[in-house]
Amino acid sequence: MALIELNDINKTYNNGQPLHVLKGINLQIERGEFVSIMGASGSGKSTLLNILGILDNYDTGTYHLDGKLIKDLNEKQAADYRNRMIGFIFQNFNLIGFKTAVENVELPLYYQGVPRKKRHELAMEYLDKMGLSPWAHHFPSEMSGGQKQRVAIARALITRPQIILADEPTGALDSKTSVEVMQLLKQLNKEDGITIIVVTHEGGVANETNKIIHIKDGIIGKIEENTRHEAWQGSAMK
Amino acid sequence: MRELFHEIGSSLRQNKLRTALTGFAVSWGIFLLITLLGAGNGLMNSFMGNMNQYVSQSITVEGWRTSKPYAGYKENRRIHLDTKDLSYTQGKDWEGRIRGVITATTGTSLTLTLGSRTVDGWMEGKMPQHLEQEKLQMAAGRYINQGDMDGCRKVMVLSLAQAKELNPDEPEAIIGAWVSAGKIAFRVIGIYHTDEQSWRRSCPIPYTTYKAIYDPSDKIESITFTVEGPRTLEEHQAFEKEYGDAIRRRHSIAPDDQRGIWIDNGYTQNLQMSNASRILQIAMWILGLLTLVSGIVGVSNIMLITVKERTHEFGIRKAIGAKPADVLKLIIAESVSITALFGYVGMLLGMVACEILDKTVGQKGVNIGFEEIKMLVNPSVGVDVAIEATVLLVLAGTLAGIIPAWKAARVKPIEALRAE
Structure with a gap:
């Protein structure tokens, strides 16, 4: 069985007028893949990402993550699965402002009940991997966008999740930093074999991944195997 | 954590x-x-x-003046408790309910003299139990004891204020001295505390001595006793009424006349x-x-x-x-x-x-x-x-x-x- 298996997923929002956002999504993602989900705004890609990240429920269909059926979980179970199986990377970083870089990285382990010292050691190790050890005790407001996103990546990696979900990870970064961040994700996939799913509307970003899944109006269109990886110079060059 | x-x-x-x-x-x-x-x-x-300083767990009864005419008597009649009331209270009517009955005499105002110094005093016949009942604190010496009572001894307890008046340099040294009160001399056996402000004139002598020297009549000033049984405020009030009615009947006081006798009920006050x-x-x-x-x-x-x-x-x-x-x-x-x-x-x-x-x-x-x-x-x-x-x-x-x-x-x- 694939790491992620979606079977005929449907999702309707009922805010006044019913809005059928996902109309039967079927998708399989294998362990170690580096894929992007591409679509315009309103295509349903964010909803799909939220469902993949167990941040939202779906109405019908099935979602298996690492063989486990993810359906109708209570908040506690959902939190536990998110904590252990999924690492999030957000467009706007979502670091906690009054915590230092290392404290932010430690936080997922805090919710796992890992002892303070162990937690700190691990967090330092991951920050070091991101080349941020000298910034460990700085607050997010004292760092650049690229540094913040690398702190967020360290936080996503620290629990050794099954998948990394990145929602427009370069959306708030300049082109040079965007390239750096994508290189970093590529390297994590290649060297550590981490499964990464990137949601984006930028062709340049999607082009860095090995498989591009196009979504449009709530259904999956074309799935491209992407091996060429044209030299990408950031969104400014698009 | x-x-x-x-x-x-x-x-x-x-x-x-x-x-x-x-x-x-x-x-x-x-x-x-x-x-x-x-x-x-x-x-x-x-x-x-x-x-x-004033309330103890006991009841004290004293005679007072009536405020209503009753049974052929005019109002404003002075009521005196007497030794018959005392034996009634101690008697079988109240057996098991009233305990530790003590009595005190009326007082006499007189001047105490030691050498050339004098001080006013209010001499009263008291019993050993009054030490506890009146919550007196001894500053020196002792209070009246049963031996004093049995032997009708001419002994006296002074207040600290009086002792200071009579012997300013060393008030405690007055113990053992003979102080004359009118024509009779009493030996000082103890001094009780009075705080800085209060001035107490009372100088107790044994009840029996007082009766023998000053007052051969059967009149007494007060009867004090403790009670057994009542616990709540209502029970104590009921007891007070029952006992008060009995005493009022004995002295032909109108049942609703609150002034005839005075009952100081420490229990209800507490x-x-x-x-x-x-x-x-x-x-x-x-x-x-x-x-x-x-x-x-x-x-x-x-x-x-x-x-x-x-x-x-x-x-x-x-x-x-x-x-x-x-x-x-x-x-x-x-x-x-x-x-x-x-x-x-x-x-x-x-x-x-x-x-x-x-x-x-x-x-x-x-x-x-x-x-x-x-x-x-x-x-x-x-x-x-x-x-x-x-x-x-x-x-x-x-x-x-x-x-x-x-x-x-x-x-x-x-x-x-x-x-x-």
Whole structure:
């Protein structure tokens, strides 16, 4: 069985007028893949990402993550699965402002009940991997966008999740930093074999991944195997 | 636990001014509660202390003047208790209900002389039990004992004030000296305490000696006894009425004439006093708690705003694995921390205020005519109140945090992440 298996997923929002956002999504993602989900705004890609990240429920269909059926979980179970199986990377970083870089990285382990010292050691190790050890005790407001996103990546990696979900990870970064961040994700996939799913509307970003899944109006269109990886110079060059 | 405190610490530091303002409301509430309770205790201590000089667990009956004509007698008749009343009280009618009956004679005013110095005295025949009953404290020597009674000894107990008048340099040295009272000399056997302000003239001699020398009649001044059985205020009042009616019948006093005899019931007074003190205490608690409520509402209000402002942060926490219970715990712990921390500050300040009260108002006496009393005696709160206040603070903090925490725990992560 694939790491992620979606079977005929449907999702309707009922805010006044019913809005059928996902109309039967079927998708399989294998362990170690580096894929992007591409679509315009309103295509349903964010909803799909939220469902993949167990941040939202779906109405019908099935979602298996690492063989486990993810359906109708209570908040506690959902939190536990998110904590252990999924690492999030957000467009706007979502670091906690009054915590230092290392404290932010430690936080997922805090919710796992890992002892303070162990937690700190691990967090330092991951920050070091991101080349941020000298910034460990700085607050997010004292760092650049690229540094913040690398702190967020360290936080996503620290629990050794099954998948990394990145929602427009370069959306708030300049082109040079965007390239750096994508290189970093590529390297994590290649060297550590981490499964990464990137949601984006930028062709340049999607082009860095090995498989591009196009979504449009709530259904999956074309799935491209992407091996060429044209030299990408950031969104400014698009 | 340590992690939780760390979390709270950093979020409180985030908003120093807000934390301080919220804390002030709680501090103020607890400060007032402690100060009120302390002052209330001081007031009660003073009240009790002053009353304790006069009230004992016993009943004393004395003859008085009638206020109504009855059974052929005119009003304003002087009633004298006599030895027949004494034996009636000791008799089988009251067996098992009345114990420890003692009696005292009427008094005689006379001048005590030692060498060239003199002092006024009010000589009364008393029994050994009066030491306890009148709550006298011996400054030196002893009180009248049974030997004095049996031997009709000519011995006398003086007040400290009288001893100082007669022998200013060394009042205690007067013990053993013979002091003349009128034509008869009495040997001083003891001195009882009088505090700085009060002036007591009473100089007790043995009841038997007094009867033999001054008053061969069967008249007596008072009958004092303890009772067995009644417990509640109502029972004591019923007993007092039953005994009073019997004495009124014996002296042909109208049953509804309250003036004929005078009954000093220490039991009912004590019960009424402890009732009064309890009511005062409850009133203080209610006042203090009401003040504290505004503090709690303040904390709750601020926590609600905090939760609203931190919605995005809770979204992040939940996305990376915080369970609803974790968020709930965080907010309640934060609320309890603010309340407890500032509550303790308020409690300390309240205790300081009690100390200041003790040093200022507590030291001032108020003249109530025959003596000076202190308004507040030892206004302070005990360890029990401190513990109660601690429990109260934790409860208050939890209460204040519960609604905000509930709101925070229910935040949906996707909605929270969208919030800015």
